[in-house]
Amino acid sequence: MTTITQNLPTLNHRVKYALLSGMRDFYDTVGKFLPTKFIQQKSQYATAHRAPRDLTIIERPLWEQIPHEYDYFHPYFSDVPQFIGSYFARKYATLYQEKGSKTANTYLRTCGLTRCTEVQQQYAIKNAGESLIVQEFYEQLSRLPILDKIDIEELAGKIAGYMHNLIIKFLETDEFKLSDNAHELAIYKFALEQLKPLKIVAPYFADYKKGEISEQQIVIALAKLSDDKWWKSKLKRRWAFQREHLAIAAGQVQKSASPYASRTCIGEWKEQKRKNREWLKNQCIENTETGEQFELVLQVDKSNANPAIRRCELMVRMRGFEDIADEYGYEGAFITLTAPSKYHSVHVKGGFVQNWNGGTPRDTQRYLCSVWAKIRAKLSRKNIKIFGFRVAEPHHDGTPHWHILVFMLPEHKQRVYDIMRSYALEEDGNEQGAQHARFKFENIEKEKGTATGYIAKYISKNIDGYQLDNEVDDETGQNLKEMAKNVTAWASRWGIRQFQQIGGAPVTVWRELRRLGSQKVESPAIDPVLAAADVGDWAAYTELQGGAMVQRKDLRVRISYEDEQNQFEETIQKIKGVFSPIVGAASFICTRLIKWTIVSNRRECAPWSSVNNCTQVKKSPQYDQREEIRKQLKTIGLPDDNFTINRLYLRKSLKISENQWLKLDNTLDGVHLIVSNSPSRFKKPIKNDFVEFDF
Numbered sequence: 001m002t003t004i005t006q007n008l009p010t011l012n013h014r015v016k017y018a019l020l021s022g023m024r025d026f027y028d029t030v031g032k033f034l035p036t037k038f039i040q041q042k043s044q045y046a047t048a049h050r051a052p053r054d055l056t057i058i059e060r061p062l063w064e065q066i067p068h069e070y071d072y073f074h075p076y077f078s079d080v081p082q083f084i085g086s087y088f089a090r091k092y093a094t095l096y097q098e099k100g101s102k103t104a105n106t107y108l109r110t111c112g113l114t115r116c117t118e119v120q121q122q123y124a125i126k127n128a129g130e131s132l133i134v135q136e137f138y139e140q141l142s143r144l145p146i147l148d149k150i151d152i153e154e155l156a157g158k159i160a161g162y163m164h165n166l167i168i169k170f171l172e173t174d175e176f177k178l179s180d181n182a183h184e185l186a187i188y189k190f191a192l193e194q195l196k197p198l199k200i201v202a203p204y205f206a207d208y209k210k211g212e213i214s215e216q217q218i219v220i221a222l223a224k225l226s227d228d229k230w231w232k233s234k235l236k237r238r239w240a241f242q243r244e245h246l247a248i249a250a251g252q253v254q255k256s257a258s259p260y261a262s263r264t265c266i267g268e269w270k271e272q273k274r275k276n277r278e279w280l281k282n283q284c285i286e287n288t289e290t291g292e293q294f295e296l297v298l299q300v301d302k303s304n305a306n307p308a309i310r311r312c313e314l315m316v317r318m319r320g321f322e323d324i325a326d327e328y329g330y331e332g333a334f335i336t337l338t339a340p341s342k343y344h345s346v347h348v349k350g351g352f353v354q355n356w357n358g359g360t361p362r363d364t365q366r367y368l369c370s371v372w373a374k375i376r377a378k379l380s381r382k383n384i385k386i387f388g389f390r391v392a393e394p395h396h397d398g399t400p401h402w403h404i405l406v407f408m409l410p411e412h413k414q415r416v417y418d419i420m421r422s423y424a425l426e427e428d429g430n431e432q433g434a435q436h437a438r439f440k441f442e443n444i445e446k447e448k449g450t451a452t453g454y455i456a457k458y459i460s461k462n463i464d465g466y467q468l469d470n471e472v473d474d475e476t477g478q479n480l481k482e483m484a485k486n487v488t489a490w491a492s493r494w495g496i497r498q499f500q501q502i503g504g505a506p507v508t509v510w511r512e513l514r515r516l517g518s519q520k521v522e523s524p525a526i527d528p529v530l531a532a533a534d535v536g537d538w539a540a541y542t543e544l545q546g547g548a549m550v551q552r553k554d555l556r557v558r559i560s561y562e563d564e565q566n567q568f569e570e571t572i573q574k575i576k577g578v579f580s581p582i583v584g585a586a587s588f589i590c591t592r593l594i595k596w597t598i599v600s601n602r603r604e605c606a607p608w609s610s611v612n613n614c615t616q617v618k619k620s621p622q623y624d625q626r627e628e629i630r631k632q633l634k635t636i637g638l639p640d641d642n643f644t645i646n647r648l649y650l651r652k653s654l655k656i657s658e659n660q661w662l663k664l665d666n667t668l669d670g671v672h673l674i675v676s677n678s679p680s681r682f683k684k685p686i687k688n689d690f691v692e693f694d695f
Contacts (some may be wrong), residue, residue, distance in 0.1 A: 004069040029267040032243050034424060054078065065093055072105060076113040079120050080147045083264070084246050088113055097415040113347075115249040118358055123242050125197050131192045132166055133159060141198070144235065152239055163194065164226035164649075171652075191225055220568045224588035225645040227568075244493050245360050248398055254346040259476040260486040261493060269489035274639050284357060284601040287594055292688055296598060304511075307464040313507075314459050315452065316366065318389055320450045320538025321407065321504065322465045324548050325537075330407040332388070332444035332451040336421060337371065337402040339364045339426035346397040348475060360495045361398050363496075366429075368392070368402055374423045383417070384412045387503030387548040391458045394490050396476050405444075405455045405550070406502060462487050462498050505545035509557050510538070512578050512591045523587045525580035529557045558578060569642040626647060629664070632673045638662070 010215055015397035059076045059650040063070060073092065096104035125141055134141065140155050143387030147155070164533050168192050186209065195202050203221040237337075247253055247262035258266065280297040287293075304310045325332060342357040343364045351683065357363075372390075379386065388406035395401060408416055410689045424439035444451045460466045461473075473480050474616075486658050491498050501507065521527050532540035532632040533536040546554045557580055561573040577590040629645050638644070638654075647654055653676070663676055 006403075008537060020535050056082075056085075058082055058089045060095055062089055066096055069096070069105075071109060076108055076117070081243075081246065082114050082249050083146065083243070084116055084252075085113065088250075089343075104461060109197065111350060112250045115352070115356070116246055117357070119245050119249040122245075122358065123238070128197050128201040130193045131195075131197045133162060134197045136162060143241055144239050145246065145457055147239065149236070150650050152235050153228075153232055156235050159228055159235075160228040160231050161233075162403060163191075166194065167191070167222055167226065184215045184658055185213075187376065188213070188221065191222060193489040195225075200238075200380055216569075219646050219652070220570055223568050223642075223649065225690065226649070234238065240493055241360065241362075243511040244398075248360070249358070251346060253398045255348060255476045256352075258479060258486070259396045259473075259483060260394045261490040265493050266486055266489045269492055270485070279320075282601060283598050285596040285600045288597055289594070293512060294598070295601065295603070308466070311459060311463045311466060312335055314389075316464075316536055317455065317501065317504075317507065317538045318405070318455060318459075319390060320540075320542060321548065322540040324387075325451070329410070331410050331413055332407045332454075333406065333413065333416070333450075334442045334444060334454050335402075335406065337368055337424055337441040338439070339399060339401065341431055341433070342428065342440070344399045361394065361400050361490070365392065365400050365494070365496050367691050368400065371423050371426075374403075374426075375420050378423070379416065382415065384408065384416060384419075384505070385549045386412075386416065388501075389435065390500045390502060391455065391462060392491075392496055392498050392500075393458060393462050394684045398490060398494075400496060403458050404502070405451060407451075411445075458582065460484075461501070464493070504548050505542045505555065506549060506559075508559055508575075509545070509555070509578060510534075510541055512559065512575065513557070515591045516589070521589055523580060523583060523589070525587060526557050526578065526580050526589060526640065556582060565642070569646065626657055629673070 010041075016400060020247055022319060032131045051060070054074075056077060058080070059070075059074065062073055062077075075091060077187045080088075083112050088108075091111070092104050092108050105649040114672055123144075125134055126136065128138070136153065137446050140147070140151075144152075151624045167187065167190075170187055188202075188477050192205075192208075202208075203224045204217045207217060244262060245266050247264065252264075257263075261269075277297070280300055281295075283296040285296050285299060300306070302309075304313065322332070324330070341353060343359055344353050344354045345356045346352055363396060384396075386406045386408045388404065391403045392400050393403065406416075416558070420441065421439050425434060428434065429438070433668075444454060457468070457471070460468055460482050460485060465483065465484035468480035468484075471480040471481055472478065476483065490496075499601075509529075510533050513530045516534070518534050521530060529541060532544055542548055542550075557578050559575055560577045562576040563571050564574050566572055574592075576592055577588055579585065579589065580587040626645050626649055629648050631645065633648075644654060648662070648664050663674055664673060
């Protein structure tokens with residue numbers, strides 16, 4: 001079929017020239033005065049009657065306003081949660097309307113949404129493989145950062161129940177019965193397959209990799225994996241990290257927006273503090289023997305949970321170290337360790353760091369810890385001793401850095417400087433600005449102030465901002481007292497330890513001795529240490545414990561622990577008192593004489609109306625099943641400890657006589673214990689054969 005152009009006659013050069021001249025004359029006289037309009041290249045969806053299926057709630061207003069740009073803006077918004085992307089979508093639409101597509105599209109390329117997409121990929125659930133949990137709950141898990149806390153609690157309960165059912169079904173499969181490995185390892189491997197795509201570490205995974213996991217540990221691990229509280233903890237942690245990580249990527253954590261932590265993070269931290277305070281006010285601690293009660297909130301305010309008390313204790317310890325240094329001729333140095341530029345997300349003057357590695361503050365903290373581990377190992381090999389304190393605090397974009405105040409012998413100072421500097425600049429030490437920004441070593445000069453004075457500002461800034469009302473932060477330009485809450489919210493969100501003692505005697509012993517007060521004890525090894533702790537003399541306490549360079553094995557007074565079991569029958573250690581290794585067990589002094597329980601201080605209230613409308617606590621089905629097993633065990637006179645309940649709950653048999661086993665009947669509706677002449681399964685030796693996982 002011929003086209004119109006094929007039917008037109010061929011034009012010679014003279015005719016073409018005449019036509020071009022005519023067109024030029026028309027433009028010069030008429031055409032240039034006609035209105036012009038730039039026609040945008042339209043998307044394939046521009047004339048469609050329906051919106052694309054993958055259109056997100058963020059993109060809908062953009063689709064209605066500029067559908068022809070869908071192909072351009074969709075990749076930026078498709079994988080970004082609403083709480084992050086909605087602001088950028090509104091800004092993009094405004095720029096497009098006011099300044100045109102070029103300005104708006106340039107903004108979209110540079111505003112940080114690409115970084116958010118890269119961060120989302122770190123949390124993406126990939127290679128589900130044989131994980132039935134991921135297949136069942138993929139939609140909820142993939143939308144985790146936009147769920148609220150109630151949704152997370154419900155999801156945790158559903159996953160726990162589903163995991164329990166999976167374990168029961170696996171116990172009934174031929175794969176389990178015919179496994180070459182011990183049955184305990186087979187079911188543990190099955191559980192690992194469920195967790196692997198979620199990058200959640202199963203209980204006792206480290207022991208499993210070493211081939212040292214026991215049958216009891218496997219039973220405890222499976223019980224935890226079937227517990228809604230365990231899943232709630234894991235999901236909430238992932239939820240909190242992912243949300244704040246996205247805020248950092250989007251530039252919401254920086255000097256010009258919200259220093260140290262995002263506004264959302266700070267708001268959530270404040271609300272959680274308020275709820276915690278309200279809960280404390282409604283609770284009492286009760287003496288289990290006498291029934292005597294005290295308000296819990298008052299006891300908390302007297303403890304180290306009180307920021308003012310925590311700050312004072314840190315200052316006392318720091319001052320004590322300084323007194324020891326002055327007495328023995330040690331010299332001090334104030335050191336700052338900063339991570340390479342790739343760990344920072346935003347420049348202090350504004351603008352994204354182009355080589356940001358997409359890491360979190362926890363990743364940077366791990367880097368700094370690894371640097372410090374190398375430094376300490378090298379100092380130990382060179383037989384160089386130091387003592388002091390370390391403070392971790394954030395830069396304006398949430399990236400942590402360390403301030404370290406240490407004391408050392410004068411003849412060691414140059415070697416300490418060389419060792420620290422070499423490891424501080426070992427990674428990316430040749431990048432621009434690294435030589436003066438990554439490592440700073442400042443000698444403490446008594447003429448300018450005390451060593452404690454050097455670090456006092458950083459201690460106060462990272463706790464409650466005490467006496468910093470008129471101080472301004474050099475980096476953010478904000479009031480230090482006001483910024484203290486941002487710093488605390490940052491540390492709480494990322495689980496970063498802000499203060500750490502270097503060397504010296506442990507503070508736990510100090511705190512336990514101070515519980516005894518001014519009473520005199522019969523042990524001559526403990527009494528002087530107790531007296532020093534009671535009067536708050538950290539220098540004397542440290543000296544009596546063996547000095548600032550004392551090793552743990554040489555301490556004069558140590559903590560005594562007792563073993564207790566939690567609800568999963570795990571053995572945990574709890575502080576019972578103190579003792580002197582020099583004297584032995586005879587020197588034991590109990591510092592925890594009274595056992596306390598937390599009870600509600602609200603008396604029984606009348607119902608809201610003639611019908612009791614009081615909200616009841618909703619308990620999980622797993623809890624009800626365990627309680628029913630416990631009840632039936634009590635009825636037949638068998639031990640009702642948690643280990644036994646966990647075994648039966650996981651459909652494992654329990655031998656009660658030579659030829660009788662107790663087990664849970666799967667054929668009946670509900671929980672029914674039956675006695676059988678055969679066990680559920682036989683046991684084989686545990687082989688050191690495990691599956692390798694990378695988390």
